[in-house]
Structure formats: structure tokens, C-alpha cells
Amino acid sequence: MSGAAYAWNGFADRQQLAAALAGNVAARLTKAIAERGTALLAVSGGTTPAKFFAALSSIPIAWDKVTVTLVDERFVPPTSPRSNAGLVAAKLLQSKAAAARFVPLYHEAASIEAAAASDSEALQSLAWPLDVVVLGMGADGHTASFFPDAGNLAELLDPSSQRIVVPVHAPSAGEPRLTLSMARIVAAGFIALHIEGEDKRTAFDGAMGAGVKKPIREVLEAAPIPVEVFWAP
Numbered sequence: 001m002s003g004a005a006y007a008w009n010g011f012a013d014r015q016q017l018a019a020a021l022a023g024n025v026a027a028r029l030t031k032a033i034a035e036r037g038t039a040l041l042a043v044s045g046g047t048t049p050a051k052f053f054a055a056l057s058s059i060p061i062a063w064d065k066v067t068v069t070l071v072d073e074r075f076v077p078p079t080s081p082r083s084n085a086g087l088v089a090a091k092l093l094q095s096k097a098a099a100a101r102f103v104p105l106y107h108e109a110a111s112i113e114a115a116a117a118s119d120s121e122a123l124q125s126l127a128w129p130l131d132v133v134v135l136g137m138g139a140d141g142h143t144a145s146f147f148p149d150a151g152n153l154a155e156l157l158d159p160s161s162q163r164i165v166v167p168v169h170a171p172s173a174g175e176p177r178l179t180l181s182m183a184r185i186v187a188a189g190f191i192a193l194h195i196e197g198e199d200k201r202t203a204f205d206g207a208m209g210a211g212v213k214k215p216i217r218e219v220l221e222a223a224p225i226p227v228e229v230f231w232a233p
């Protein structure tokens with residue numbers, strides 16, 4: 001039986017999607033703050049989230065009670081154009097959201113394994129579970145840094161893992177990565193998947209169809225709540 005439940009939210013254009021997703025995320029964060037005094041948000045990097053980040057950053061919520069971290073990160077310093085922390089700093093931690101606390105995954109370390117171990121220790125003190133996670137997806141069906149060719153894919157996708165941050169070596173990833181474990185992602189109170197363009201719609205439909213299970217499908221099947229897919233052409 002397939003447990004891959006999701007809700008499809010389609011928009012006419014990317015700006016409308018950004019505004020709707022930002023409004024939704026802001027409402028969830030506000031609810032979390034009302035219920036437990038703080039809110040924990042994990043966002044993805046790559047290229048897709050820039051407009052959503054800009055829209056979210058201008059919404060007036062109690063940002064000083066929000067902690068923002070990353071779903072995954074490339075093992076590059078924040079000054080690199082490939083840094084997800086760099087994107088978050090430039091687009092999300094601006095305007096009203098400048099008051100939020102950001103907890104990065106990248107820091108200088110002897111190895112990616114050492115970085116993941118100290119990240120896990122640092123992130124242990126956050127107010128888990130995540131209130132909101134916003135995922136992206138690649139055309140190969142990866143989400144977070146769950147690349148189909150990651151040597152430790154089974155470990156990344158282990159639903160009973162106690163790990164927080166896990167190192168990833170995957171030939172298709174470009175550079176080593178740090179990622180939240182799937183177990184941490186699917187425990188979130190609200191799980192959004194933000195994808196844009198016909199190619200990603202096709203890739204998503206393909207991943208949901210019969211055949212080899214792509215990482216995105218593994219995540220949807222493991223999530224106890226339906227994933228909200230936000231798509232625009």
C-alpha cells in the first residue's frame with residue numbers, strides 16, 4: 001500500500017506561489033509561537049526559494065522568537081555562491097525576519113563527518129520537532145541531500161534514526177553535503193515541497209509513479225501528515 005499522501009497547490013505564476021507559501025509558513029510559525037513560545041523553521045537552498053524568502057522576510061511576525069536552520073547545506077563557506085546559508089542571509093534574514101536567529105550547518109571542520117557530528121551536538125538544543133520544513137526537489141527526485149547515488153542513502157532515510165545532521169557523499173551532488181536526517185524532516189508539524197517549472201512537475205509525477213522509489217517518494221511515504229506541494233509553471 002502506498003502511503004504517499006500529498007496535497008497539490010498549483011499557482012498561475014511563481015510570485016503568487018511565493019506569496020501564498022510565505023503566508024502559510026508565517027501562519028504556522030505564529031501558531032507555534034502562541035502555543036510554545038518559540039518556532040523552529042528549516043528551509044532548503046538551491047535556486048527556487050529566493051522569491052519565497054523575500055516574501056516571508058517582509059511578513060511581520062515575532063521573528064525574535066523564530067529559529068531558522070537549513071534542511072541541507074553544501075560543504076562550502078557562506079561566501080561561496082553555492083552556500084545555502086549565504087542565500088538565507090541575503091534573501092530571508094532581511095527586513096522583518098532580520099530579527100530571527102539563524103543556526104547554520106556549515107562551519108570549518110577537518111572533515112564533513114566532523115562537521116556533522118558537531119552540528120548534531122549544536123542542533124540538539126533546538127526546540128524539536130520542527131514546526132515547519134520547506135523542501136525542494138531536483139529533477140533526479142532528490143530532496144534535502146538525499147541524492148539517489150548517496151553511498152549512505154539507507155542511513156539518511158532511516159525512519160527511526162536518532163541522528164540530526166548526517167554527512168553525504170554523492171557523485172551527483174557536486175560537493176559533500178550536510179543534511180538533516182529524514183526522521184527529523186518528517187516529524188515536522190507542516191511539510192511543504194516547493195517546486196517550479198514543467199520539468200519538476202514531470203519529475204514529481206514520475207517519482208510518484210511505479211518503478212524505482214525516488215528519495216522524494218520515500219519522504220512522502222514516511223511523513224505521517226500529507227505533504228503540501230506548492231507548484232507554479
Ligand SMILES: O=C(O)C(O)[C@@H](O)[C@H](O)[C@H](O)COP(=O)(O)O
Nearest residue numbers: 044045046047048136137138144
Ligand atoms: O542545497 C540544495 O541543493 C538543496 O537544498 C536541494 O535539495 C534543493 O532543494 C534541490 O536541489 C532543488 O534545487 P533548485 O531549487 O536549485 O532546483
